Amino acid sequence: MRAQDADGDAGPVQVRGTVLTVRRVDAYHAMTVVAPGIAARFRPGQFVAVAVGGPDSAMLLRRAFSIHDVRPDHGGTVEFVFSASGPGTRWLAGLRSRDVLDVAGPLGRPFPVPRDPVSCLLVGGGYGSAPLFALAGKLRDRGCKVDFLLGAASGDRVFGALTARRTGRTATITTEDGSLGARGVVTDMLGQVIHEARTDVIYACGPMPMLRQVTLLARRYDLPVQVAVEEAMACGIGVCMTCVLPVVGTDGMTRMVRSCVDGPVFRGEQIRWDDVGTIPFDAVGAPGWEPRSGRLPRGGQAAAGGRAGATGPGHGARESGGSGQQARPGSPGRPGHGH
Amino acid sequence: MGTDMRTRLGHVELPNPILTASGCAGAGRELAQFIDVSKIGAVVTKSVMLAPRAGRPTPRMAETPSGMLNSIGLQGPGIDAFLQRDLPWLLSRGARAVVSIAGGTVEEFAELASRLSDAAGVTAIEVNISCPNVEHRGQVFACDPVAAAAVIEAVRGRARYDIPVFAKLSPDVTDIVAVARACVAAGADGLSMINTLLGMAIDCDTMRPVLAGVAGGLSGPAIRPVAVRCVWQVREALPDVPIIGMGGVRTGKDALELILAGAGLVAVGTTIFHDPSACERILRELDEELARRGIDRLSDVVGLAHEPRTATGRRLARNVP
Ligand SMILES: Cc1cc2nc3c(=O)[nH]c(=O)nc-3n(C[C@H](O)[C@H](O)[C@H](O)COP(=O)(O)OP(=O)(O)OC[C@H]3O[C@@H](n4cnc5c(N)ncnc54)[C@H](O)[C@@H]3O)c2cc1C
């Protein structure tokens, strides 16, 4: 198992980890697995891809889960939180301590953290709040102020409400049925919280419609926003090209980029939310698309001998397969927020 | 490794028969985080086209029993980026690169072959003819022996003489042997099979197709018996033509099954999504499977299942120490 990617960063590892515990946490399950290599490399926002169903499983595709927490005990453990909603996650929920689980991770790009001690608002929907607590810890280490805004359909689906109240400077909870906190959805409260907490930067993880809304509102308040997206993934490691979404690069060009390796964390405004699930006509390589340089012969992709566009300087080592120059998440769109 | 695993890709010798299947390992870079890409027979890269290509809309995949459907639509960076970035990287890692090419016209395939011939370090070209022919109402090249042969002839004509050209066949045909014969007659040095089978899934809640592309390619262990049958039929008809077998290989024993059917090389596809280190594992398992049967040379068992039972018995017995 290799741990260096071409970046020189510590890349992911694949481990057969022993399950320590599987606990019920309200509507969810929390699973802790011994996975030293993953724990040591983890940065908040990254995820694991887990093989489900055992060695002869008929379920071939890995399941992706945000890493909730890592701990140093047993050489290093990883915890993720999941909703047992389909055959793979139900199988996971049935595991017991000492069972063995094949886990690959840590995968994807982490949340970039600001250099300065700014005021951060962490917005989570459902199990989407799971990765926010490790992020909060890291932000506090940097002297940042951390406020939480968490929501879900019902109180038992707001993951980590207690922890948020205990550790956040403020914690605002919303539920659609009003069973916990204010009745409504997180975006109903976003403006008020931003105002009261004097938020400088927003981090969000949750369902795609929520992330879209949060991005729209952040733009209204002129705040940088980092979102962790959830797209259907088959491999989680960047080889299958199933998890793409339209993302605008620093050069202004839209590319279909893999959310597993170029994400899951993106600057909210980079994502073309209205075009998710489509190939925008102006995306690099879309039918009929031609590079601006006009060096191509006319007549569509069949005759095209394209040279411009797809490549360019500054590729991260992981950006292959048509992804290209997406800004690294270490550079949120505002001065003062570095790596 | 005890067994002599060397095998031939046309006239090129490879240290062992395990390859990645096109489209299931990118250009090797991501996989190199989990395996040593120089240790497997070769990396077969994602089919590359002339121009960058955005592919199909999402959802692009659906999990099915022991398999998956995909409709990626050949998303890729185009040949220039591939030659600038991906191929040099693979070579720098000491990997052997089999480059898969795809096109919408015969001329696009030919142009790709000539571009690859100008580059150093291409071990072989695999021609993905399971693409719609834009000049022929979108009919898939691989489904028509005449169109398939036209592509192969053009590629063979433009590829450097010392680069083997493999034609990748689709199982979605009535007579795969006819397409195989046509490709070999047109100059193919070998044949790869099988590409995915066309399938479809419908979401019973939304009551609509799961894939944005409606239909998609079925792969994984679910299709392995089809792959075994195709390799068998083609080997039976063309015993001297090298075959890269693929379709649902998950273990060393699965690889052995395709080898016995007639494949001298075996590619691993969908299983990589399940287990990113699968290629190294399958290579190890294949070695063990052969050793357990007292076989010390892989080449002794390629196509062995075609021999009458008695002869097989005798031949195996000879190898038992
Ligand atoms: C980066 C990332 C982080 C995630 N974090 C969490 C988390 O912390 N907790 C949690 O409960 N869930 C999380 N998910 C969603 C989780 O991956 C799916 O709920 C899970 O794969 C469903 O598996 P299943 O067998 O129950 O369902 P099935 O419907 O049987 O899954 C079939 C296939 O579709 C894929 N799939 C289905 N739903 C989703 C989905 N919503 N997102 C991505 N792939 C899906 C599966 O991976 C599998 O390949 C995350 C997804 C991503 C991409």
Ligand SMILES: Cc1cc2nc3c(=O)[nH]c(=O)nc-3n(C[C@H](O)[C@H](O)[C@H](O)COP(=O)(O)O)c2cc1C
């Ligand atoms: C996601 C995905 C992408 C693929 N892309 C290509 C491709 O670009 N070119 C090609 O020739 N075959 C492609 N294939 C087909 C595989 O190379 C292989 O022929 C097929 O999947 C059967 O093998 P498997 O069951 O081991 O996956 C793809 C398959 C999958 C699952």
Ligand code: FES
């Ligand atoms: S999930 Fe396979 S490339 Fe992203």
